[in-house]
Amino acid sequence: MPDNLAWPPPNVGRALLIFGVAVAALAVHAVHIGGADAHSHEMMMSHRGAPSPIVRDQRVGPYLASVWTDPEVGHGPMYVVLEAADGRAFTPPSAVRVGVAPVSGRLPEALHDAHAEPVRRGGRFMTDVMFDRAERWNLRVVIDGSAGGGQLTSQVNAVPNVSTGPFVLVLSLLPFLAVGVVWWRAAVARRRTVAL
Amino acid sequence: MTAADSVAISDHVIPTGQSFSARLNGPWHERGLQVFMGIVLAHWAEHLAQAYQVYVLHWPMAQARGVLGLWFPWLVTSEAMHYGYALIMLVGLWILRRGFVGSSYTWWMVAFWIQFWHHIEHALLQGQVIVGRNLFDSPVPMSLAQLVIPRLELHLIYNTIVFVPMVIAMYRHLIPTESERARMGCTCAGQPRLAAA
Numbered sequence: 001m002p003d004n005l006a007w008p009p010p011n012v013g014r015a016l017l018i019f020g021v022a023v024a025a026l027a028v029h030a031v032h033i034g035g036a037d038a039h040s041h042e043m044m045m046s047h048r049g050a051p052s053p054i055v056r057d058q059r060v061g062p063y064l065a066s067v068w069t070d071p072e073v074g075h076g077p078m079y080v081v082l083e084a085a086d087g088r089a090f091t092p093p094s095a096v097r098v099g100v101a102p103v104s105g106r107l108p109e110a111l112h113d114a115h116a117e118p119v120r121r122g123g124r125f126m127t128d129v130m131f132d133r134a135e136r137w138n139l140r141v142v143i144d145g146s147a148g149g150g151q152l153t154s155q156v157n158a159v160p161n162v163s164t165g166p167f168v169l170v171l172s173l174l175p176f177l178a179v180g181v182v183w184w185r186a187a188v189a190r191r192r193t194v195a196l
Numbered sequence: 197m198t199a200a201d202s203v204a205i206s207d208h209v210i211p212t213g214q215s216f217s218a219r220l221n222g223p224w225h226e227r228g229l230q231v232f233m234g235i236v237l238a239h240w241a242e243h244l245a246q247a248y249q250v251y252v253l254h255w256p257m258a259q260a261r262g263v264l265g266l267w268f269p270w271l272v273t274s275e276a277m278h279y280g281y282a283l284i285m286l287v288g289l290w291i292l293r294r295g296f297v298g299s300s301y302t303w304w305m306v307a308f309w310i311q312f313w314h315h316i317e318h319a320l321l322q323g324q325v326i327v328g329r330n331l332f333d334s335p336v337p338m339s340l341a342q343l344v345i346p347r348l349e350l351h352l353i354y355n356t357i358v359f360v361p362m363v364i365a366m367y368r369h370l371i372p373t374e375s376e377r378a379r380m381g382c383t384c385a386g387q388p389r390l391a392a393a
């Protein structure tokens with residue numbers, strides 16, 4: 001046995017196997033509890049860039065509202081997170097709508113209905129919004145329901161994402177280049193070795 | 197390599213009664229690494245196809261699903277492909293490690309431990325879904341690396357930082373020093389002395 005096999009010790013392999021099986025089981029469980037679509041969407045978004053809060057705990061009627069998004073140019077999710085204000089019981093609103101319009105006024109406001117997502121506390125509503133240019137946008141969230149409602153307004157800067165294009169393309173090409181170089185160098189070295 | 201060479205090498209590296217793991221890290225190591233690298237490059241090819249669809253063809257992100265995702269959209273719209281690939285990487289890096297010696301082994305294990313951390317991040321994501329509460333009050337499950345790199349490219353960067361030490365390990369393994377070559381039990385770097393033996 002080569003001396004490099006002295007570490008890691010054999011029980012590490014067993015521990016890793018148990019860990020892997022446990023995580024795989026959790027993965028299967030996670031996809032099947034409470035609606036696979038919602039959860040898979042949530043997890044997919046974690047691979048697409050994290051949203052950040054634009055508005056935090058702003059009072060809107062009986063709710064404390066937070067708004068989260070990843071404000072890159074293009075289509076992207078917008079989340080409205082609601083909690084009951086003043087320690088009262090949470091009553092879900094009947095409708096949450098999100099409106100976006102460029103501050104410049106070059107486009108009319110686009111109003112989107114947000115749909116409820118499964119959460120264990122308070123409420124979370126999601127909709128896709130479109131920022132077609134990197135500029136400052138007005139944001140309006142309208143909440144209606146039997147417990148009351150209201151609206152909040154804010155602004156958000158849509159940021160360009162064009163710079164990531166060449167980066168992603170080059171990054172995705174590099175592995176093929178690297179493997180090609182290694183394969184070629186190894187072939188040359190092997191030919192020399194065999195020739196000895 | 198001639199058939200005679202293959203016989204000579206096989207005679208040398210397959211003692212009777214070898215376990216599957218020993219064969220995988222001995223006579224089957226070269227083929228095993230080729231298959232493993234094929235899977236890795238196939239995954240990269242999917243990312244390349246997706247990047248091409250988004251940034252060259254200007255398809256909407258939701259429709260840019262690479263190649264497999266065009267026929268099997270659930271692969272992309274769920275965690276299945278990401279997580280499945282992370283698991284395959286972890287298992288592959290672990291079961292093929294014993295074929296490496298010297299510095300190539302060190303680099304291979306660097307790739308393994310980074311991938312292990314990547315796996316923990318996946319576990320964190322799964323855990324948040326199961327518990328029903330996300331880290332940092334985020335509306336979506338968050339991984340720790342997203343605090344530093346809160347971007348779409350995080351997945352690519354993770355795969356890159358695993359891939360780089362992997363390629364260095366492969367390079368060192370395919371072009372070993374003489375002392376490392378003497379300790380290798382596989383055919384990855386060629387074994388002229390075995391053929392002559």
